[in-house]
Amino acid sequence: MSPDRNKTEQRRPDWAALAVAVVLAAIAAVIFIDVSRLKGTGGYSQVGPATVPDWIGFALIGLAIWTVIEAFRGDFPTRDKQEIGPVVWIVAGLVAQMLLLRVAGFSIATGVLFGLTAAGFGKRKLWITIPLGIVVCLFIWLIFAGLLQLALPAGPLERLFW
Template identity: 70%
Template structure:
């Protein structure tokens, strides 16, 4: 109670981050709707065609955008922890390293480095251990996709050593 014996009302301000997320969801849904509108002649004899699933996804995204905006306006989101930029930098560095090294060193080594730097972002900073583990996992994935499923993934010196 405050001095005037009237109950204090906690006023919550709209959550700007939630409103931005809602706007981004709505924009993505709009892009999907626009793209689906260009495919309208492909339905053929059935009502279910190549436009059905993207249309459903766009409708769901609109629903999520409305829900997120309503929660953001009410301010009902839980208090968020402050953003830590160190882990984000580790993960972005891993993605950049993979993109730069993929055609040079091949899938296994480039993705192994991504694995190790992402693990570093989550607190596992022993790169001498996480890089070989990441390369081993990535090589296993490469074998499944490139050799068993016959999909094209960049091969580097490590892959050529075995195949």
């Protein structure tokens, strides 16, 4: 490879990093739009319900600008090849949780998510990870519903205990 060609390749922006910068800026824009409805509720104080979301929005804008600069400088490390299998396991777990949440309740739905996410990380023994996830999530449900009085979706398993 010639030295001139190598310089040309190095000057090319990192398109994935630019896409990340656009997403960061879009999230910041959504935050600013949403916060604009809260500006008048601060009352006499300078600190109100819009203060922290404003900080987060400005931080995201700063990160977006920084990401654009780094994308043009080419300082990002080379990325590994994306493995599709683990992503599919985790997305399947999220879909299963959304579909099961109202029918089976929090513990079972989130336990299935736990098991499928563990499979995405390489622990493919679903007969162990799903029941373990259900037990852990039932404990979490009991804490949130019982002690904190928060309303989480209850299924047949939760009705046995509450």
